[in-house]
Amino acid sequence: MNAALLLTALPVLWPMLTMLACIACAGRSRWQEGVAFAGAVGFVAITVALLAGLADGAAYVAHFGDWPAGxxxxxxxxxxxxxxxxxxxxxxxxxxxxxxxxxxxxxVGPWSRPLLFGLMTGVGGAFSSADLFNLYVWFEVMLIAALGLLVQGGRAAHFEAGFKYLVLNLVGTVWLLVAVGGLYGVAGQLGFGQLAAVLPGSGQAALVTVFVALLLLALLSKAAAFPLFFWLPAAYPALPTPLLALFAGLLTKVGAYGVMRVVGEIAVPVAQPLLPALGWLAVLTMLAGVLGAAWHWDVRRVLAFHIISQIGYILLGVALGSVAGLAAALFYTLHHIVVKANLFLIGGLIRRCGGSFDLRRSGGLSVTRPALALLFALPAASLVGVPLTSGFWAKYLLVRACFAQGAYAWGAVALLVGALTLYSMSKVWIEAFWRRPEAPAAAVVPLPWRAWVACGALAVITLAIGVYPQTLIAFAEAAVADLALPNGGGR
Known part of the structure; x- marks a missing residue:
């Protein structure tokens, strides 16, 4: 196996091998923790090597199994x-x-880390896959691992969360499988590039449009778009904070990534008539999410509803169907993964210091924990879109693309939702940090240095994107331009 082929396989092989190593260490917690951390460091190194090798735009391509093309x-x-x-x-x-x-x-039991790397195996496969059936398979790998992580606590709340997650995600799974089967029946191919070449001239335009619409609907359910988002706030708060942060940052973005692939590569002309409907679904997703966030007082649920709201922004960029819109969607996705994961991690620190996830039972942390207040302020401001944060540039790119293409109503709603996001995040700030606590202040609880490093590192990434956005903007534009060449050069 040559180096390029091995590097292409490593986003799946590495987390899979780490999962097996964690299973082997199941009876030794410290060993398992060390193996898991080493696996994560190795995964970062692999992805950095992949990015470095793609500077010229040529993709890494590999075919596994002794079978013919297709x-x-x-x-x-x-x-x-x-x-x-x-x-x-x-x-x-x-x-x-x-x-x-x-x-x-x-x-957090002995199976938490193996399941976590099982989940990352599915994530790695989804972002590496070059055909629809394999994308479906990797979604199922993610579903199985996510269910294990949800129910591992063994309490009634965990089983309830797992059941809701399973039932509502299985609906999307069935739609996805039917759409994949239907497109294969029409095209005889499932590779992204092959579908892009065959679908426009298949001679069955109406049937293809139906299957592409079903495919998009399935991916939208995985992304927690309106009206298929109820599983997310029902399931996520049952997770321990680190797992909640990972779920919040990644899982819905895999569905949004699939939508980007379909609209920007797999079914470019076929999906065009569906884009207005996708745009209005994005608008409803933004509004439903931000209104849910404004209603709740549990910081986990506030942030969970903001996942939904921000998915709406990403889908809005995709619905514009242009290079500028897709680039804005990609920029938004990358920024939001970092910001949202960090906010959930900081939410755990708020719970540790304030004694509760309920904002009404917290307060006064700006006095007792000024460093924590500052750490929260940066990702919160970025989520809102305060100027010179990564969120500002993400929303600026998106709204600019809306107005440039005449989608004034969509752009106006994006601005309105930004204002409502300011309200809900101000509520978190006022209740947890500014408001004087009703009960006497408890003893100051020490915060682990590892938590400071984890949250601080993500905050630094957010700050760097906000101060130097042009690098990521140029990368996003180049990345979505690649989609127009699904059969382009590879290694």
Whole structure:
């Protein structure tokens, strides 16, 4: 196996091998923790190597299995996939650095880390896959691992969360499988590039449009878009904080990534008539998420509803169907993975210091924990879109693309949702940090240095994107431009 072929396979092989190593260390917690952390460091190194090798735009391409083209397991990692892999690896490293029991939000057993790397195996496969059936398979790997992580606590709340997650995600799974089967029946191919070449001239335009619409609907359910988002706030708060941060940062973004692939590469002309409907679904997703966040007082649920709201922004960029819109969507996705994971990790620290996830039972942390207040302020401001933060540039690119294409209503809603996001995040700030606590102040609880390092590192990444956005903007534009050449050069 040559070096390029091995590097293409490593986003799946490495987390899979780490998972097996963690299983082997199941009876030795410290050993397992060390193996998991080393696995995360190695995963970061692999994704950085992938990104470095894609500077010229040529993708990594590999076919596994002794089968002819069209049947072999096909991987193709371009700049879009490599960027998603890299940011996923960074968040994984931060999550494993963050102490597992910092906020007493739930037990972490010997199967937590193996399941975590099982989940990352699915994530790595989804971002590397070059055909629809394999994308479906990797979604199922993610589903199985996510279910294990949800129910591992063994309490009624964990089983309830797992059941809701399973039932509502299985609906999307069935739609996805039917859409994949239907497109194969029409095209006789499932590779992204092959579908892009065959679908426009298939002679069955109406049937193809139906299957592409079903495919998009399935991916939207995985992304927690309106009206299929109820599983997310119902399931996520049952997770321990580090796992919650990983779920929040990554899982819905895999669905959004799939939508980007379909609209920007797999079914470019076929999806065009569907884009107005996608745009209005994005608008409803933004509004539903931000209104849910404004309603709740549990910091986990506030942030969970903001996942939904921000997915709406990403889908809005995709719905514009242009290079500028897709680039804005990619920039938004990369920024949001980092910011959202960090906010959930900081939410665990708020719980540790304030004694509760309920904002009404907290307060006064700006006095007792000024460093924590500052650490929260940066990702919170970025989520809102305060100027010179990464969120500002993400929303600026998106709104600019909306107005440039005449989608004034969509752009106006994006601005409105930004204002409502300011309200809900101000509520968190006022209740947890500014408001004087009702009960006498408890003894100051020490915060683990590893939590400071994990949250601080993600905050530094957010700050760097905000101060030097042009590098990521140029990369996003180049990455989505690659989608127009699905059969382009590879290694």
């Amino acid at each position: 049947f072999a397991i096909a991987f193709r990692i371009d700049r879009l996939g490599a960027a998603m892999l890299a940011v996923s690896a960074l968040v994984l490293l931060a999550v494993l650095l963050y102490p597992a029991r910092v906020d007493a939000s739930g037990p």
